[in-house]
Amino acid sequence: MNAAPLWLVVVIKSAILLFVVITTFAYAMLAERKVMAWMQMRPGPNRVGPWGMLQPAADAAKMMFKEDLTPKTADVLVYRIAPFISLATAMGAYAIIPFSESAAGVWSIGDVNAGILFIFALTSIGVYGISLAGWASGSKFPLLGGIRATAQMISYELSMTMSVVGVLILAGTTSLVGIVHAQNRLWFVIPQLVGFAIYVTTAVAETNRAPFDLVEAETELVGGFHTEYSGLRFGLFFIAEYLNMITVSCIGTLLFLGGWNAPFGLTVIPGIVWFLIKVGLFLFLYIWLRTTLPRFRYDRLMAFGWKILLPVATVNVLATAALVAVLPQ
Amino acid sequence: MRTAIASLLAIFAGFGTTFKYFFVKKPTIQYPSVKKQHAPRFHGLHELRRYDDGKERCIGCELCQIACPANAITVIGAENTPEDRRSPGERYAARYEIDELRCIFCGLCEEACPTDAIVLTPRFEMADYRRGSFIFAKDRLLVPADAGVGAAPDERPNGIPSDLGRVTEQKSTVSIVDGYSATWRGEVLKTDRKGLAG
Numbered sequence: 210m211n212a213a214p215l216w217l218v219v220v221i222k223s224a225i226l227l228f229v230v231i232t233t234f235a236y237a238m239l240a241e242r243k244v245m246a247w248m249q250m251r252p253g254p255n256r257v258g259p260w261g262m263l264q265p266a267a268d269a270a271k272m273m274f275k276e277d278l279t280p281k282t283a284d285v286l287v288y289r290i291a292p293f294i295s296l297a298t299a300m301g302a303y304a305i306i307p308f309s310e311s312a313a314g315v316w317s318i319g320d321v322n323a324g325i326l327f328i329f330a331l332t333s334i335g336v337y338g339i340s341l342a343g344w345a346s347g348s349k350f351p352l353l354g355g356i357r358a359t360a361q362m363i364s365y366e367l368s369m370t371m372s373v374v375g376v377l378i379l380a381g382t383t384s385l386v387g388i389v390h391a392q393n394r395l396w397f398v399i400p401q402l403v404g405f406a407i408y409v410t411t412a413v414a415e416t417n418r419a420p421f422d423l424v425e426a427e428t429e430l431v432g433g434f435h436t437e438y439s440g441l442r443f444g445l446f447f448i449a450e451y452l453n454m455i456t457v458s459c460i461g462t463l464l465f466l467g468g469w470n471a472p473f474g475l476t477v478i479p480g481i482v483w484f485l486i487k488v489g490l491f492l493f494l495y496i497w498l499r500t501t502l503p504r505f506r507y508d509r510l511m512a513f514g515w516k517i518l519l520p521v522a523t524v525n526v527l528a529t530a531a532l533v534a535v536l537p538q
Numbered sequence: 539m540r541t542a543i544a545s546l547l548a549i550f551a552g553f554g555t556t557f558k559y560f561f562v563k564k565p566t567i568q569y570p571s572v573k574k575q576h577a578p579r580f581h582g583l584h585e586l587r588r589y590d591d592g593k594e595r596c597i598g599c600e601l602c603q604i605a606c607p608a609n610a611i612t613v614i615g616a617e618n619t620p621e622d623r624r625s626p627g628e629r630y631a632a633r634y635e636i637d638e639l640r641c642i643f644c645g646l647c648e649e650a651c652p653t654d655a656i657v658l659t660p661r662f663e664m665a666d667y668r669r670g671s672f673i674f675a676k677d678r679l680l681v682p683a684d685a686g687v688g689a690a691p692d693e694r695p696n697g698i699p700s701d702l703g704r705v706t707e708q709k710s711t712v713s714i715v716d717g718y719s720a721t722w723r724g725e726v727l728k729t730d731r732k733g734l735a736g
Contacts, residue, residue: 248556252566501556502549 222318223304230303234451235265241496248500275440282347283437291345292438292445295338299452301331306459307386309469309481315386316481324385325377328460329370332415335453336362339417339424342446343434354433357507358424362415364514369411371522375404375529376464385460389468396467403525405465407518409494412457414514416450418495420502423510458491459484579691580660581643584636586680587655587688589626594680595655596634597627605650610640627653634679638664639672654690 239254239261246253254261279285305324307317321327336359343355377383379400380391391397398405414421425433432438435446462468466487469480505513567573587595598615616632624630647656666672681688 244560247560247564250559250562250564250566252564252568255568497553497556501552 219318226303226318227300230300230452230455231448233455234448235269237451237455237492238268238447239264240492241499244493244496245500248497269444272441272444277440277442278437280347280437284345284347287341287345288347288437289442291338291342292442292449293338294341295335295449296445296452298331298335298338299449299456302328302456303452305385306456307389307463307468308459308484309479310386310389311480317386320384320386322382322384322387325373325383325388325460325464328456329366329373332453332456333362333366335449338446338449339434342438346434346437348437350430350432350436351434354424354426354430354436357426358417358434361417361421361423361510361514364511365411365414365421365518368407368514368518368522369415371519371526372404372407372411373464374526375401378526378529378533385463385468389463389470392467392470396465396470396472398465398467401465401525401529403521404529405461407522407525408461408465411514411518412461413495413498414510416453416457418450418454419499420504421510422504423507426504428504454492454495455488458488458495461491462487580662581645581658582660582662583638583658583664584641584647584674584679585657585659585688586631586634586676587657587690588681588683588686590687592683593623594625594630595653596631596651597625597653597655598629598631599652601650601652602647602656605646606641607644607646608640608642610637610642611635611647612637631676634676636674636679637672638674639669648691657688657691 242264243253243261254264257263257267279288304318305321305327307315307320309316339358339362340355343351343353343358346352376388376397379397380388382388382391388397413419417424423429423433425435427433430436435443438446462484468487469484471478471480471483475483589595596613598613600613600615603611603613612633612635613631614633615629618624618628618630643658645658648658664672
């Protein structure tokens with residue numbers, strides 16, 4: 210077979226990935242509703258299709274046919290662009306996430322050697338989508354939500370990056386593939402248990418999910434930054450939120466849970482399956498958190514981020530660095 | 539420090555609780571397809587019973603109308619004639635209407651009735667789109683001639699009658715505005731809507 214031109218390979222890979230990711234999003238949403246329902250002693254969606262399997266399609270159709278409203282006070286251009294910023298940054302991360310590895314090479318669109326930095330850069334831009342949406346809506350609840358988003362995501366991004374630095378010190382590389390290879394013998398969740406705990410906590414806050422969903426906070430801010438959005442534009446924020454959730458689950462798997470490395474030498478099962486299982490566990494944890502914990506109060510959220518998470522993460526980085534420097538090997 | 543640890547443990551206890559309920563059998567009844575078992579003497583939609591020979595039990599005495607605390611019942615009696623005997627007594631109910639939106643389902647009509655003609659059945663599915671269609675006249679209250687005589691509350695084996703759901707399908711054939719002449723319900727509602735808040 211002649212080597213296909215690079216652009217064609219990238220387009221085909223992107224198309225497949227887009228399909229897989231959007232399907233995953235749809236069923237992550239259904240899974241969330243189902244799991245939450247079961248934990249609250251309800252059966253969950255079960256009217257559309259067997260076991261509610263067509264619920265995402267029904268939701269999508271509903272979103273498409275809803276009226277797309279723009280408030281009179283809105284900054285129209287920014288208001289319209291904001292959901293796309295959110296979605297584009299959420300999708301961009303998938304360009305470099307490696308899902309598995311075979312003899313032919315790594316299963317990803319592009320293997321960037323500064324992968325983890327690229328992802329953090331993208332998720333930082335994602336804040337703009339939310340805060341611009343809040344600002345451009347021209348109404349007070351979205352504005353408050355946008356302000357909260359900016360403050361919350363910036364302060365938790367610090368601890369998140371710090372928690373990852375420990376892994377980078379151990380792996381000695383910022384390439385995601387390199388980090389997974391470094392975990393062939395021992396997953397980083399064991400030496401970096403503290404880092405893992407901080408990563409999980411900050412990841413929830415970064416993606417604005419309960420119990421850190423002060424950006425939306427229905428009880429206080431109606432719908433937060435997306436109060437004024439309706440129809441497909443709201444749908445884009447919704448997709449972006451879930452894609453971010455899946456992204457941080459993938460990153461957590463790659464950094465701490467050994468990526469596609471099989472546990473207990475169970476290499477019979479292909480790496481992609483292990484990867485998906487680990488990501489699924491992460492997503493389940495997300496949903497479990499949402500059902501269990503009530504929302505933080507805003508000042509406590511900030512206090513928790515700055516006074517507890519950041520110092521602990523910093524000490525963790527220093528301790529890891531010291532150990533790596535002192536211990537031979 | 540101790541309180542911090544205690545609250546951390548409390549969080550994990552919370553995780554345990556939600557995880558436990560993940561596996562608990564769900565108490566939901568899948569309503570339209572599965573119906574709840576009611577108490578045998580559940581107070582639902584009314585029914586006018588018949589005697590074994592097919593004659594109406596109601597003798598048009600209007601005691602139910604007097605007993606009704608919600609003024610939901612209207613009875614207009616008429617004399618039986620030898621040619622047209624509808625009930626064993628002297629009189630029968632020429633019109634018998636219950637406004638089910640006014641009715642509070644207390645069952646006092648049932649208790650007031652000297653002939654056990656009016657009973658409350660366990661049927662409760664009466665939803666409709668117009669207020670007017672909640673005025674149930676004899677055509678929907680009276681047990682159809684070919685459907686037995688109707689059961690007194692004490693004779694019902696359990697809460698679900700076999701024809702549950704029939705009520706909403708059956709449309710009135712009696713004009714609720716001008717007596718009991720057979721008229722297609724839709725037309726009546728269209729032409730005489732003024733008097734009905736529907």
